[in-house]
Amino acid sequence: MLRRLILLSGAGLLFVVLTALTQLGGLIFLASLALAWALRLAGSTRAMAVLAGIVLFLAGVPLANLFVAPALATLNGRVALPCEMSAGTSYAALSPVYCALGRTYARAEVQAMLEAMGRDLGRDDPGLVVATLDANFPVLDGFPLPPHLSHDDGRRIDLAYFYTDAAGKPLPLAAPSFLGYWGFEEPPTPADAACTDKTRWLTFRWDMDWFQAFVRKDRRLDQERTAAMLRWLVEKGPEHGVTKILLEPHMVKRLGVTSPLIRFQGCRAARHDDHIHVEVGG
Known part of the structure; x- marks a missing residue:
């Protein structure tokens, strides 16, 4: 028994x-x-x-x-976002893991925003491919996408930063972490850290110290390309439905792009100095 x-x-x-x-x-x-x-x-x-x-x-x-x-x-008004690079594709999942787990679905408005961003950025930077991370599950509004606190209605998507190799050569669909998450860009000084309390309870703000052994040290933030993507999101994004962007404060300062659309997610949500969270509509 x-x-x-x-x-x-x-x-x-x-x-x-x-x-x-x-x-x-x-x-x-x-x-x-x-x-x-x-x-x-x-x-x-x-x-x-x-x-x-x-x-x-x-x-x-x-x-x-x-x-x-x-x-x-x-049936739920969502579309599958591309899983891999192909001819004419300006955005794709950073890792096939996201497609295999069914985490790459979004509403058509999100897809249209990504296509417009990739097209516009690609005019000045041919060959550029925006790397997507978690979007949403295929069905049921309100169904959570752990460990995210949102991503439950098809209108949210995370975008990876752009990176280069150690020599400064741009890398397509690449990040320090094979997942895109948890390869953090650390604050330049302790004073720039948004959250210093290490005894927080009931929080998703993980520093993932154990995971850092798997993070590649030869990948460098492509600050110019990442700033260009963020600039597009705040300047042209609203024309395509962008209503909110979540980013760590020290990354806002580092990338040199400010806007009322950019907000700090708070100290109980996941860190956003490894990706950009974007919301469309809603």
Whole structure:
């Protein structure tokens, strides 16, 4: 009895985690359990049933997010943003991880804004590709996109900074962190830090010290290109529905772009000195 309770509790917790991280992942997990159960009823060995369930789960999550989710997204007024660079594409996901987890969906207004920004920036900088990070899940307004406090209505998207290699050569779809997040641009002095209280509770403002071992030190912030992107967002962005931009105060100062649209997210939300958060409409 206790063993069964532990298994059910573990399965329930895994369902919640997978649903929170990928939205459709929890459903695929239930389908894999159902398949294993059906195979056992049909006389299959436990090992074969478990293996079949694992295969369905491992293949089903990325396949569902790549092929099923786009169709579901259209029912909720969202579109799938590009997963990789291609001819004529001026923006794409920094990592295929975002597409595999179904976190690259947004409303058509966001897509139109990205296309306009990429087109305008590309006139003066041919070959430039804007790197997108988390956008939204494919369906259900109000469904959160952990660990974000927003990104729940298809109108939010995070944009990676631009970077160069150690020699100053621009790098397409590259960042110090393979995820784009947590490769922080640290404040130049302690006085420039927006939040110095290290004993905050119930906060998403993580310094991710353990992750810094995986951050590449040969990537440099492309300040000119990043400033150009931010400048476009505050000057031309409102014509395409941009209503809010979240950025760390020391990055606003460093990039030299100010606007009432740019706001500080506060000390309990994620740090924004590794990406730019943009909201369109709403």
